[in-house]
Amino acid sequence: MLRQRRLFLKLSLVLGSLWIYVLLHRPKAAWDPTYMLRYSWLEYTDDDGGPVKVCNCSEILRGEREALEQAKLLTITKDFHKNVQIPDEYYINATQDCRNFKRSRKYLTFPLSQEEEDFPLAYSIVVHHKVQNFERLLRAIYAPQHFYCIHVDKKSDASVLSAITGIVSCFPNVFLVNRTESVVYAAWPRVQADLNCMGDLYKISTKWKYFINLCGQDFPLKTNLEIVRMLRSLNGGNSLESERMVDAKRWRFSYVHNITNGSIQFTGVLKEPPPFNIPILSGNAYIVVNRGFIRSVLEDKRVLALMEWSKDTNSPDEFLWATIQRLHGVPGSTWPNPKYDMTDMNAIARVVKWMWHEGEEGSEQAVYPECQGDHVRAICVYGAGDVQWLIEQHHLFGNKFDTERDPIAVFCLEKYLRQKALAELR
Known part of the structure; x- marks a missing residue:
């Protein structure tokens, strides 16, 4: 009896080893029909x-x-x-159980392809209200290989901050920015909110390839795979609006503007010309730029001087990134010549x-x-x-x-x- 048991055990081990060998060495099918199921x-x-x-x-x-x-x-x-409508209280309560929250909201908690996993991105999202909008945006763009910095306006309601804090706590690659701003429409704090996230994202990982900034009322028009492939096709370039400044907008940076009682005010005081005689170009707040561009924003002395000069202007987000994009030596930049102008419809x-x-x-x-x-x-x-x-x-x-x-x-x-x-x- 003991001999039979030993023989059975040896046979089981051999069959088990053969099964493992078959699993490890079987040819990989291009498509497993059970995968989608x-x-x-x-x-x-x-x-x-x-x-x-x-x-x-x-x-x-x-x-x-x-x-x-x-x-x-x-x-x-x-x-x-x-x-x-989903009230803020739902998110505050639901995120007490992160596992169930991610499952019930159907988050994609694994990369859908090797191509996507090998091309991580960094997102900055500036939010001040409408938690449901923000959560649906995050769910639509979420992937475990990406990094997400969330800036919640200092003026936001307590329920908004609590709900977003709860959502963020459920994901290891999503975090609240280290320093928050009281954002003022058309003023420097809107730029500073993105800058704070840029700095945090740059330090948190060296792996991500591109930076994309969003607000809570954006939504993707492409899948993550499509986004990755479009960014790869840029070959290291950036994509953002950057074109000649029309005369009707020059007052925004030609005169000093101050923030008074939570809004930006025109003073009528003329500003000095931009540092290094940098030509100011027109653009908008939203950009798709490579990691090197962000390094220049954080370290290049010309960019740092330009940002300091921009702090008392009107709508600096509508010329700052566009201007940096045309500075020689900034990774992914283009020449300031009008032939390289890009409109928002082309970016x-x-x-x-x-x-x-x-x-x-x-x-x-x-x-x-x-x-x-x-x-x-x-x-x-x-x-x-x-x-x-x-x-x-x-x-x-x-x-x-x-x-x-x-x-x-x-x-x-x-x-x-x-x-x-x-x-x-x-």
């Missing part, structure tokens, strides 16, 4: 709640009139809005619909079709009717989205991106 739980479905129960996102994405009219009616219905960083550039299809003056949502500060807050146009653009992100004004635009877009990302597993 294992991760089908990550798809967004009607059971997740939200407007997809009553809206046909596929038809909305195709721009079908009946679906868009239904979506428009829902956005003015109080009960509908009440049912799809991939962000697509924004400005009221005065909208128009009917076929209009020679129009840059893009009319906004299908509302306008805030002359910027389109996208509606469901804008989604078809948005996914046709080459930009990585769109601005602005607001789940309180039109949740359908965000929900259909995030469902579309998740389905696309999971399909890319093939």
